[in-house]
Amino acid sequence: MRRIVTHEEGEIFDVELEEQILKANDELATRNSEILRRHGVKAIDVMGSIGSGKTSLIELLIEKLNRKYRIAVFNGDLTTTIDSDRVARHGAEVIQINTGKECHLDANLVFKALNSVNLEQLDLIFIENVGNLICPGEFKLGADKRLVVVSVTEGPYMILKHPFIFMEADVVVINKLDLAESMGVEYEKLRSDALSVNPKVKVIGTICRTGKGIDKVVEALGI
Ligand SMILES: Nc1nc2c(ncn2[C@@H]2O[C@H](COP(=O)(O)OP(=O)(O)OP(=O)(O)O)[C@@H](O)[C@H]2O)c(=O)[nH]1
Ligand SMILES: [Mg+2]
Numbered sequence: 306m307r308r309i310v311t312h313e314e315g316e317i318f319d320v321e322l323e324e325q326i327l328k329a330n331d332e333l334a335t336r337n338s339e340i341l342r343r344h345g346v347k348a349i350d351v352m353g354s355i356g357s358g359k360t361s362l363i364e365l366l367i368e369k370l371n372r373k374y375r376i377a378v379f380n381g382d383l384t385t386t387i388d389s390d391r392v393a394r395h396g397a398e399v400i401q402i403n404t405g406k407e408c409h410l411d412a413n414l415v416f417k418a419l420n421s422v423n424l425e426q427l428d429l430i431f432i433e434n435v436g437n438l439i440c441p442g443e444f445k446l447g448a449d450k451r452l453v454v455v456s457v458t459e460g461p462y463m464i465l466k467h468p469f470i471f472m473e474a475d476v477v478v479i480n481k482l483d484l485a486e487s488m489g490v491e492y493e494k495l496r497s498d499a500l501s502v503n504p505k506v507k508v509i510g511t512i513c514r515t516g517k518g519i520d521k522v523v524e525a526l527g528i
Contacts, residue, residue, distance in 0.1 A: 330444050333412035337419060337447025344424035348432060349526060350446050352470060353454030354463065355436030358480040360388045361513035362454055362522070363431045367395040369519055370528065374428040379418045381410040381435045388433060398422060409440035412447055429528065438463065442470030450526055456481035457490040464498040471502045476525045478518075480511045 341348050353359050360380075367376055377398040380389040389401040400418045402410060415432060422430075432448060434441040438455075453474045455463055458481055464471055471477060477499045479492055496508045507525040511518030 327443060330412050333416060334445035334447040337412055337415055338449070339447075340416075340419055340424070341430075341447060341449070344427070346424050346427050346430060347450075347528060348430040348446070348448040349528075350432050350434060350441075350448035350451045351454065352434040352438075352441040352451065352474075353436065353478075354438050354456070354459055357436070357454045357456040357459065358478075358511070358513045359433050359436065359454050360391055362478060362480070362511070362519075363392060363433055364395055365513060365516055365519045366431065366523070367392070367397050369523060370429065371396065374528070375426055377422050377427050377430045379410075379415065379430060379432045381414075381433055383407075383435065398427070404435055408435055408437045409444050410434050410446060411444045415446045438467035438470050442473045450475045452476040452478060452522075452526065454478045454480055455495070457485045457488045457492070457495070460488070461490045461494060464495055464502060468502045471499055471506065474503060474506050476522065477506050477508045478511050478522060479508065480513050482510050482517070483512045483514060 351359050351363060363378055370376060378392045379400045379402055380392060381402045381404060382388055383405065384403055386401045389399045393399045400421055402414050402418055432446060451474050453470055479495050482492055485492055492510050499506055499508050509518055509521045509525055511522065
């Protein structure tokens with residue numbers, strides 16, 4: 306026998322506090338997007354689960370686009386600079402954002418990062434969010450596009466189990482297709498799960514290890 310326990314409306318003690326935090330964050334995100342628009346800079350919020358391939362995808366996108374655009378990357382991570390060290394090797398300007406114990410970036414941290422670069426000399430910013438399929442979806446950053454990276458190694462249900470972040474996404478990248486067969490996970494199943502949650506989302510399969518699918522990601526982002 307199975308029983309299901311859930312919260313009822315108003316039962317979560319900090320519900321009002323959470324609403325206030327998200328409202329304040331939304332206002333800061335709007336300010337970020339105005340700053341970006343004023344400077345003609347496009348920003349992409351790259352969200353996704355831990356280890357799904359966010360940094361690998363950004364590295365490929367830099368190599369693909371760095372003759373067309375002046376690119377910066379904001380790397381969100383709890384405490385390390387591992388990802389920003391990787392990205393810096395590709396010649397892009399890199400800002401490490403360390404969140405401490407926070408499991409997501411917020412608009413205030415991105416505002417600080419925006420203040421630390423010369424927006425006059427940039428066209429495009431990739432923002433790598435902290436690896437997590439829950440909170441980053443709730444905390445808007447003011448980016449033009451939101452992209453979620455998942456990989457087949459996370460199993461067949463990660464999209465259906467985390468629908469909210471996919472509802473907010475413009476593009477979903479399903480990565481590590483080279484491992485799909487050994488994982489027993491089908492790309493078409495994940496694609497149809499993403500579309501069932503968000504019929505407008507663009508879904509692209511990739512192998513970031515080889516670069517397969519990167520052109521389609523660029524096309525889907527409209528950059
Ligand atoms: N087989 C395979 N491995 C991949 C692919 N893409 C990325 N990887 C590997 O997956 C691991 C994690 O990739 P990252 O790009 O660091 O993932 P991430 O999402 O940035 O990880 P966090 O920032 O730690 O959340 C690395 O060892 C990559 O080499 C792929 O398409 N196929
Ligand atoms: Mg990373």
